[in-house]
Amino acid sequence: MTAPRIMIVEDEALVALMVEDLLTDIGCRISGSFGAVDEALDYLKDAAAPPPALDGAVLDVNVGGTMVFPVAERLRAAGIPFVFATGYGALPRKGFEDVLVLNKPIDPVLLEGAVKGFGQAA
């Protein structure tokens, strides 16, 4: 089986570097790591075109003051599974109540479980 291709949206570089490492360690390939919602949307213009070049995504919710939901919507429209990773305890996320939320600091075991879930969903 080929390595799952994962996109990361996370505004804090330090946390992004760790998520990249965690994912690489469990056999994923980082297809893109973005610190801003705009950059992620730009990337998805191409990546979300079928067949998807992505197998899943890990999304911070508040990305430098901008909510990540437009990215989540585009991923959902393209049928690409994703999880949220956030430091906010309870966030309003109308329409995304069914999406798994990983709390920060990130539990590597839960992250691995979530990524395995991507494979099944795809």
Next chain:
Amino acid sequence: MLNVANAERSEQADHAALITLVETIEALSATRTIEEVAAVVRSAARRMSGADGVCFVLRDGDQCWYLDEDAIGPMWKGQRFPMSACISGWAMLHGQTVVVPDIYADDRIPHDAYRPTFVKSLVMTPVRPKDPIAAIGAYWAVGQTPSPDTVIRLEAMARATAAAIENARLYASLNEALERRTFLLRELDHRVKNTLASVQSIARQTLRAAPTPTDFAESFESRLMGLSRAHELLTRQAWGRTDLRDVLEAALQPFGGLADPRFTARGPAIALTAETAVALHMTLHELMVNAAKHGALTSASGQVTVVWRIEEVEGDGEGGGGAGPSLVLEWVERGGPPVFVPKRQGFGTKLLERGVARDLGGEARLTYQPKGLSYALRAPLSDRIAAATAPRALA
């Protein structure tokens, strides 16, 4: 007999007015907002005065704000007038009740504002005469001299209203304080979790690069102390904007800060958001630690020059910045031992090249020249990073 009957009727009227006043005070004591106070005042004042219309006017700085009214015809609800140009203003400025039997014979009245209304006579009484915060006006469509009883009743109501307004303001500020507290607690929770996530990242990545537990402990603690100093700086700024030079000073603190003659720092005042200040602090901390271990700070004659400036970029989109002004910051080491390109990329290098630059949508480059290491950061100005408006003395 007639006089006795009149006296009885008058007594009954007094009695009724007293009951109305007590009911009004009760109703006012149950109010929680200025709007509720206004609603009680407007109907009670009209009942007690027998007037054809009443107004409830709030003082708002040097303006009279006609907040609410109850009348047979439209008056000035929602409008604002200068204190000096209306009779409610006069009453509030003088702390006195005004009785005007004929408004067109009184030059304190702005006649043009009254012409479209039914008003011929009025009483205006300030709320809290010593330092008026509002006024209650009663208006009649038929010219008359309002009775002393009417004036006394309106003044009694105004006194009860003063307490109600102050209560409403107290409630408003209490609610605001409670909301603020809830907000701060949520924000604190968020920041603690994000900080813990940063520490988690530092721990994992320091561990990756550490050959021994002792090396791990040393590097991890050094980074943790750096993070702690960054937070100290932010707390001093109440998590507001922080100046770049202060961030640099804090990062170099283990070396005595910029007072160490080996450091030269030059650049304009740049305001950073709290998050950016932490990220830049980590970067400068890594550079300092590296310089102390392998670079210019290993020798007494070493030099570290940190310069920053704002550069206008001709917009070709290259350099991560695109068009528009960018912050350019350079860290240049000289006078240390010869520098070699490291064989493997450690966490420090990764952080320097991808840390703050990624956060800011810019780019960073490490250059290993034999004469010394240099680091250059270029990041577009944004809401996270801005030229400070007040010029700052440069050292």
